[in-house]
Amino acid sequence: MFDDSISGKGWDMGFRANMQHLRATRNMTQEQLAMLLGVSRQSVSKWEAERAYPEMDKLLRMCDLFECTLDELVSGDLTGRPGKAVAAVPRVEALQDVTGYDQAMRAFAWKAPLGLSASMMGIALAVLFSGFMPVQGAINQSYASVLAFLGIAVGCAFALPAIFDRREFRKAHPFVEDFYTADQKSQSRAAMAIGLVAGVGLILTGLAGAVVLWADVWTATATGLAFFSVGVFVMVRGRLLSLRCDLPKYNWTSLRSMTELQIEALDDEDLASRARRARRERNLLVVIMSAATVAGLIMIFIPALNRLFLLSWPIGGLVYVAIKALCSMRN
Known part of the structure; x- marks a missing residue:
């Protein structure tokens, strides 16, 4: 998301070049930087392509990570700064737990x-x-x-x-x-x-x-x-x-x-779509299991059913799985 408080003249090629240089000197991939910042890889890709800009909290985390000030990162020139060996991610073929x-x-x-x-x-x-x-x-x-x-x-x-x-x-x-x-x-x-x-x-x-x-x-x-x-x-x-x-x-x-606000801030339509689908599944589970809980509590007070009240939750789980499978087949 674009932050209006630092928009305008400060956002130039300096930020893009600084970000790419600082990431490269630490041997970081876009995926690794994204994980450290708590965003998707697509967000980092858009930042470096200047198709979107990070929010202020992400900028501040980048400043801590790259050991620079906000002004230096956004509008300065850090492309001449050498990388620190101790801060670099080791160059290995296998993916790393950064x-x-x-x-x-x-x-x-x-x-x-x-x-x-x-x-x-x-x-x-x-x-x-x-x-x-x-x-x-x-x-x-x-x-x-x-x-x-x-x-x-x-x-x-x-x-x-x-x-x-x-x-x-x-x-x-x-x-x-x-x-x-x-x-x-x-x-x-x-x-x-x-x-x-x-x-x-x-x-x-x-x-x-x-x-x-x-x-x-x-x-x-x-x-x-x-x-x-x-x-x-x-x-x-x-x-x-x-x-x-x-x-x-x-x-x-x-x-x-x-939340919906967090989904809108993803700057990635595919990821946002998956997040909304995941939220719908969670809400469906909450509704079904809440109904199962109410049914179980009612069964406790019915003499003919009070011994079976524990079955309400497994049945609710099976209903959720069945509905989810049906939705998957339709999609």
Whole structure:
């Protein structure tokens, strides 16, 4: 988008030449610069062709990236400035992770399931504590509740910052070029399968232990919950590590979460069209699952259906998939 506050005489061949020179001295492709600025490659291409101009926040980010002032970038002459070796992207044939995407997603794949597992482990410890106490009563329940809340607090301490960090990363880098190799993707799928098998094995082990220890219902329940929490951690972490390699899905999710103003600022009709289609799919999912939630809540109060209320959400998911498939066939 064109910024009127710096329009006019300042926008000349200087900006185009400066941008191309600074990008070249750092061995950056248009895709890599776009990822660092949080825009599409088409936007960078249009800027360099002088068919569009970046917004002020993108200009300021370029100034930080290229270590120059706004006046120097827009109307100065930086074509004689030599590049810094330490700031350059290494010249290699393979695509590079210039945004730190892999590290960010690995951190999320560790902290988010750990937070979920810690919350469930706190509940398991609370149950185990209740069983060890010889006298059941209000005081015992209070101590058990404290243990449960501590577990949930520890879980939130891991999960919430991870969720916020991931959200901020997506905001800064909504589009990331697929740099993973076929071998890396294959390895991630294999690791996910191993995690799934290991997680299911842990959960089944917990169930078996609970059956064996059922004479002591508190210990049996705590054992089952403990194994379940570890199994969930293993499965969720494996799934998230596998999802990190699905960059087309990551980019599609970014498009789906854009507002109409952000879509209009894309300066790319094809990308804007894909973003609007993604938003329509998201809105459709929200409507269907909201209707499924209302239906499930109504079923709870109907004696003949209250045992089936959990089916409303899977049915809603199937309806969404069917409608999406029908729309794809029509297009």
